Amino acid sequence: MNYEEKALELRRDILRMLYGAQCGHPGGSLSCVELMMALYYRVANVDPHNPREENRDRIILSKGHACPTQYAILADMGFFPREDLWSLRQINSHLQGHPDMHKTPGIDASTGSLGQGVAVAGGIALAAKHQGKNYHVYAITGDGETQEGLVWEAAMSASHYKLDNLTVILDYNGLQIDGAVDSVMSLGDVADRYRSFGFACFDVDGHDMDAITTALEAPVTGQPKFICCRTIKGKGVSFMENRVGWHGKPIDARSYEAAMQELGVTV
Secondary structure (H helix, E strand, C coil): CCHHHHHHHHHHHHHHHHHHHCCCCHHHHHHCHHHHHHHHHHHCCCCCCCCCCCCCCEEEECCHHHHHHHHHHHHHHCCCCHHHHHHCCCCCCCCCCCCCCCCCCCCCCCCCCCCCHHHHHHHHHHHHHHHCCCCCEEEEEECCHHHCHHHHHHHHHHHHCCCCCEEEEEEECCEECCEEHHHHHCCCCHHHHHHHCCCEEEEEECCCHHHHHHHHHCCCCCCCEEEEEECCCCCCCCCCCCCHHHCCCCCCHHHHHHHHHHCCCCC
8 A cells, every 4th residue: 555645545535525514623634644544554453344343453533523534544444435425514424523433334432522532442441351352442632632631530540450452642733722732731741741640652753654553563561552643733735734723614615626736636
């Protein structure tokens, strides 16, 4: 697979979905493309032909508003037809504005209330330990949501129970709906904070798939893992990059045409 071309394809599908829906979250969807590609295409044990297979790895998109990225990847892998993508956020569509495990193949937990994903993932990982299962659980979180106290309660619990079958992946693009994370409520050295809670911590370029893959596959025993992926909000579209205004904003026709042109397509 040519991963650079695949990333372009996924970003085109993300923008097409959001333009058609005339709502959603471009910035945070574009920032997590490579980290989710590394997880789905290189590391996680998932099967589009058997999405509920008992021993599959579980992937929890805690920052559920970035679900267009997850949907685009799931469709590309064959969990459901790619044509379904164009029904994003439409009435009766199984692809809504946040993931729904009861409607969409490949979704392991319904998310959207920020801060809950680490706790949900930790609970699933703990259940796997009790049941003697060897699957891994991944939680993909946002930097703004990491300000939630629930995240740190879940981190403390994961460390206490030595959940080495749990990996928390942070999409650290530095911006949230209200502005810069450092201005709203700084996370400080977030990897050091997770380390103080008992996690094995890694800090990588969130658009470097090799670096992300290496961190995901690094062996860790007796403690959960945290990977800080440093990303660019709106990655791939110059006028969206590092712009807080594109956190959640409808894409007008002119912006859509310009964005798609930057991604190599004339519309």
